Amino acid sequence: MESINQASLPNRIIRMIVILSGVLLFVYGLLPVVTSQVPILAQMHSYLDQNGIDPSRYYYTDVEQVAEGEHYLEIALDR
Amino acid sequence: MEENNGNVVVDQAKSRWSDLWTKEDYLAIWLGFLVVALCLFAYLVLGPKAEFAQKIEEAKQIQATEEAKAPFKTIAWYNAEDASTFKASKSSGFGKFLSHWTKKPGSWKSSPMDSFIQTEEQAKAKNEKAMPAYEEAKAKAAAALEAATVAESAAAAAAFKNQTLNDTAKDTIAAWRSAKNKASKAKAKTTNKPYNYIITLVGLCIFLIIFFGFGMRMMGASVGGFAVGFIVVFLFSVLAYMLGGQATAKQYGVGAEAWAIVLGMILANTVGTPRWVLPACQVEFFIKTGLVLLGAEVLFSKIMAIGIPGIFVAWVVTPVVLVSTYIFGQKVIKMPSKTLNITISADMSVCGTSAAIATAAACRAKKEELTLSIGLSLVFTSIMMIVMPAIIKGVGMPEILGGAWMGGTIDSTGAVAAAGAFLGDKALHVAATIKMIQNVMIGVTAFCVALYWCTVVECVGENRRTVGAIEIWNRFPKFVLGFLAVSILFSYIDSQLGHKMSHALLDQGAIRGGTRLLRGWFFTLSFAAIGLSTNFRELSKYFKGGKPLILYACGQSLNLVLTLTMAYIMFYLVFPEITANI
Structure with missing residues (x-):
């Protein structure tokens, strides 16, 4: 995790928020839409x-x- | 005292008496035994055994009279059956206490807070919403009972000598049972109660800190350091349960275990897991203690649940696929890691996540390997549980054959039930039962893998030599013995109690109202700990060349072909009478 630790804390927090939002959006946004459409x-x-x-x-x-x-x-x- | 032998780290330390109270394997056994002993005492000694025994005996007499009277199971027979089916966990104080204090965040649809708190108004609104469906189901059940009573009376009037009337009565009684079952499920949706799990979760966290903190203390670690970090691991487990409780996510098999790994990995690979959390990431300790408890759920009597066809589909095909996939991985794909190879093979052929956990622990696979195996299983399971029923329906395959096929091939039991239910009631019953028989195999699998690893795999390479019994003992993962001991103990008690009493006190008591509740938490804690301590780059190394995916896909293809062939031979050529009775 060297490269991760080299990034500044704000950057790492932004990265975490982006990834987490992406995952949550996929599961709770995209999946329900696909489920209701198919x-x-x-x-x-x-x-x-x-x-x-x-x-x-x-x-x-x-x-x-x-x-x-x-x-x-x-x-x-x-x- | 450790010797690095290729990619396998072998612990060659000699056994000492102090290992019994200082080594993780033994401490997992003792902690597991403590929970098991408590549950057995609460249900078998303090439980309402005498009351159950009396009612079971009364029901037996009614059933014997009915069996002597009619050539089919009458309404009175079924009523006696229902009256003698008990759940000790629902009627004992210990069961209610344990269930209350081990509650997981529940299901939700639109607001995640619903998984923690339900107000009086919310519960009332849910009950009112479910009431019309219950009223309808209740009316249908009442009508079905009336029809069944008329049909049975007609058969009785002919002294049960008219085959047509007997068959009609049998069918209408079956329809009543089905309607009654549906009404019972509809009723359950009208009994929502308010809850607030936040207090019980805090209580559970404190209990688990004390429980595992004791083990950490015995291992010489700092209890304070463990306790502080454990709060974060527990919090991640709670969040995982919450996210995994969402209705749509659950449909695709994305449950708490997957969320625990994902959430942990996101933190670990972005912001980084704080150093003070790492002492609490005791992946193996949580898994091993959970596995000792899982031993209680490995009851050997379950193997005969569907007779010989079930044994052939679940206990003959499964080891063949497991061994073939492992050999294929070594000889053809040339998997660099044997532990990853066997973990994926067991995960795919036996029963998904639980088999992966047991096998990975037995062969000391790395946590990244367990994560990868479970990830593959989740992806394939969510595809198979949707595609298989569609194919089975599309080609017009018989329900029972389809059920047996899905039960033997889809990894997780919940997904098997979902796919089976989509085909029909009979498919659901057969699929779920086949899967249950396969589930029981994880005890044998874990033992054989542990033995094979410490007698064969860990001896290859430069140090190829014959190992003696003492060295095998030194290397053998001891928690597997604890796991098997609990399994054998529960199987023995199960055989001694008699079927009905065992169902009431053991299955629906000490297991479902005891060991299972904590086992679920222990595994989720271990997954959160895995996520929090996993480097994504390390994980991606194991996926290099897509070999794990190829292994899973090839192994599953073989599994699909062999299981379908065996299910057809057993259910339609060798034992068609069993199929006819289902």
């Missing part, structure tokens, strides 16, 4: 919202639908 994405957004599914969760215990699926299969397969 039908399949809009449909998916609405479906996930209605059913309370969070695709960002990575382990099975964090996802309620896994327990529901397990329970359904347990009954369907008589386990």
